[in-house]
Amino acid sequence: MEEEKKKSRVLIIGATGRLGNYLTRFSIESGHPTFALIRNTTLSDKLKSLSDAGVTLLKGSLEDEGSLAEAVSKVDVVISAIPSKHVLDQKLLVRVIKQAGSIKRFIPAEYGANPDKTQVSDLDHDFYSKKSEIRHMIESEGIPYTYICCGLFMRVLLPSLVQPGLQSPPTDKVTVFGDGNVKAVFVNDVDVAAFTIKTIDDPRTLNKTLYLSPPGNICSMNDLVELWEGKIEKKLEKTFATENQLLKKIKETPYPDNMEMVFIYSVFIKGDHTYFDIESCGGVNGTELYPDVKYMTVSEFLDTLL
Amino acid sequence: MEEEKKKSRVLIIGATGRLGNYLTRFSIESGHPTFALIRNTTLSDKLKSLSDAGVTLLKGSLEDEGSLAEAVSKVDVVISAIPSKHVLDQKLLVRVIKQAGSIKRFIPAEYGANPDKTQVSDLDHDFYSKKSEIRHMIESEGIPYTYICCGLFMRVLLPSLVQPGLQSPPTDKVTVFGDGNVKAVFVNDVDVAAFTIKTIDDPRTLNKTLYLSPPGNICSMNDLVELWEGKIEKKLEKTFATENQLLKKIKETPYPDNMEMVFIYSVFIKGDHTYFDIESCGGVNGTELYPDVKYMTVSEFLDTLL
Numbered sequence: 001m002e003e004e005k006k007k008s009r010v011l012i013i014g015a016t017g018r019l020g021n022y023l024t025r026f027s028i029e030s031g032h033p034t035f036a037l038i039r040n041t042t043l044s045d046k047l048k049s050l051s052d053a054g055v056t057l058l059k060g061s062l063e064d065e066g067s068l069a070e071a072v073s074k075v076d077v078v079i080s081a082i083p084s085k086h087v088l089d090q091k092l093l094v095r096v097i098k099q100a101g102s103i104k105r106f107i108p109a110e111y112g113a114n115p116d117k118t119q120v121s122d123l124d125h126d127f128y129s130k131k132s133e134i135r136h137m138i139e140s141e142g143i144p145y146t147y148i149c150c151g152l153f154m155r156v157l158l159p160s161l162v163q164p165g166l167q168s169p170p171t172d173k174v175t176v177f178g179d180g181n182v183k184a185v186f187v188n189d190v191d192v193a194a195f196t197i198k199t200i201d202d203p204r205t206l207n208k209t210l211y212l213s214p215p216g217n218i219c220s221m222n223d224l225v226e227l228w229e230g231k232i233e234k235k236l237e238k239t240f241a242t243e244n245q246l247l248k249k250i251k252e253t254p255y256p257d258n259m260e261m262v263f264i265y266s267v268f269i270k271g272d273h274t275y276f277d278i279e280s281c282g283g284v285n286g287t288e289l290y291p292d293v294k295y296m297t298v299s300e301f302l303d304t305l306l
Numbered sequence: 307m308e309e310e311k312k313k314s315r316v317l318i319i320g321a322t323g324r325l326g327n328y329l330t331r332f333s334i335e336s337g338h339p340t341f342a343l344i345r346n347t348t349l350s351d352k353l354k355s356l357s358d359a360g361v362t363l364l365k366g367s368l369e370d371e372g373s374l375a376e377a378v379s380k381v382d383v384v385i386s387a388i389p390s391k392h393v394l395d396q397k398l399l400v401r402v403i404k405q406a407g408s409i410k411r412f413i414p415a416e417y418g419a420n421p422d423k424t425q426v427s428d429l430d431h432d433f434y435s436k437k438s439e440i441r442h443m444i445e446s447e448g449i450p451y452t453y454i455c456c457g458l459f460m461r462v463l464l465p466s467l468v469q470p471g472l473q474s475p476p477t478d479k480v481t482v483f484g485d486g487n488v489k490a491v492f493v494n495d496v497d498v499a500a501f502t503i504k505t506i507d508d509p510r511t512l513n514k515t516l517y518l519s520p521p522g523n524i525c526s527m528n529d530l531v532e533l534w535e536g537k538i539e540k541k542l543e544k545t546f547a548t549e550n551q552l553l554k555k556i557k558e559t560p561y562p563d564n565m566e567m568v569f570i571y572s573v574f575i576k577g578d579h580t581y582f583d584i585e586s587c588g589g590v591n592g593t594e595l596y597p598d599v600k601y602m603t604v605s606e607f608l609d610t611l612l
Contacts, residue, residue: 121427129427136425276445281588
């Protein structure tokens with residue numbers, strides 16, 4: 001039990017979501033006493049399997065201060081994995097964590113580009129500024145944190161090979177946005193969960209941004225097309241869409257339907273994942289800190305689309 | 307000449323401005339071959355004294371690409387000290403620096419709060435997002451940089467002891483914004499120039515944000531009132547204005563007249579200078595790197611107002 005006791009007790013918020021579910025599993029499998037804040041605890045299959053795995057289900061929600069205070073009082077680390085559009089709902093949670101004063105690490109719901117470094121504030125309907133706002137609140141309250149920046153989840157743009165509207169990769173024609181050389185970062189969400197749980201008791205990531213940009217997962221559109229052509233053993237007919245053409249399309253398409261194109265613009269035109277140097281901004285590199293964590297490469301993910 | 311040769315050749319843009327003038331003087335006095343890009347080279351007294359000090363005046367402007375390329379080709383370091391409202395005019399300069407490929411360090415016009423960390427984007431009419439935009443451009447182009455973050459120049463809010471509308475400190479009544487305990491940073495512009503010139507050949511500040519937050523210059527409004535009361539040997543009648551009252555006033559006052567209050571809100575309510583940890587964001591502390599650089603303390607500045 002001695003080793004177990006040193007492991008932080010972890011509260012996951014958003015455990016029924018895809019990433020939240022992975023986080024909860026990795027947490028319990030890594031020996032952390034794990035709690036999940038659940039809005040509706042009637043045992044669905046998903047909840048039953050979490051509970052069977054040893055996760056303690058706590059009834060509560062981000063709007064219910066009492067349930068938050070109760071849950072936070074039982075743990076050392078809080079990890080939020082709620083959907084991006086609800087990140088401002090974490091404000092009450094941040095205040096409860098502040099009042100509790102006992103939390104050693106809070107990981108807010110980010111898992112994407114660094115919101116302080118993105119260059120799409122006039123296009124993204126506050127998608128990133130809301131995440132920055134939560135960062136500011138965490139730091140103003142002096143709450144210990146780790147931010148997880150992992151580029152894009154593979155399942156966001158790769159299934160269509162970055163072709164808006166397609167459900168599967170193209171087999172004859174492909175549109176490349178910009179010059180096709182700007183690099184973006186892709187990580188599989190299950191791997192993001194694995195790296196995240198690895199970091200929670202690590203002093204090297206305390207009050208830091210953990211970047212996940214694994215070698216093999218930093219690809220430009222030209223890289224992706226070349227990889228896919230190799231797999232289907234067929235050359236694709238490439239057309240290049242300029243920055244202005246993409247911007248025009250973004251403006252013509254109503255929100256939120258245009259958000260996929262906003263992400264394409266952010267990562268493949270502005271280079272929001274790779275234009276800056278991680279160390280210069282005080283970040284740490286997850287794959288260097290945790291070389292033992294296996295992860296899926298972009299190439300392996302594309303194999304699953306064949 | 308050997309020692310002189312190792313000193314980088316410096317181009318100052320905005321040399322006729324207050325800060326630019328100090329930068330130019332410190333540069334030449336520190337033995338850097340110094341050039342100043344001047345829109346109108348008819349010898350005013352100011353220009354004459356720069357030229358007498360050994361500064362080479364180069365005719366040109368941020369809008370004239372040829373003059374920029376010519377000036378940039380003569381130097382190793384470019385320091386911009388143009389007014390904040392014109393920071394986007396640096397875009398052409400960034401492109402020229404990129405094309406030249408020979409610049410070892412570019413210091414853009416910041417000299418204030420860290421634009422990526424401020425929390426007033428809905429109030430500041432893009433005052434800070436423009437500076438972030440230039441940062442993004444510099445880093446996307448891979449240009450070596452140092453950002454100078456020094457809180458507020460003393461002459462911005464201290465002459466009135468943070469009392470909008472007053473030209474000199476109050477002698478009987480004072481308004482304190484918020485609870486009066488949030489700390490802000492003040493540095494005298496001449497000292498900002500001194501620290502800036504110190505840093506230009508220092509590898510420790512390459513691709514970093516240099517923060518100037520000298521001990522003795524990190525004060526809350528309650529600190530400032532107490533300091534001033536001690537100097538005039540008289541207690542002031544304090545009234546507290548809440549965050550909402552200040553916000554209301556900001557919204558009722560037309561832009562740009564309300565910007566002074568936006569800065570008060572930013573630094574004394576949101577704590578935009580001090581809510582975050584410098585090292586965690588990859589910053590370096592100027593007063594620790596250059597303990598030999600003398601600087602004026604807030605108390606000494608208040609003495610000048612007696």
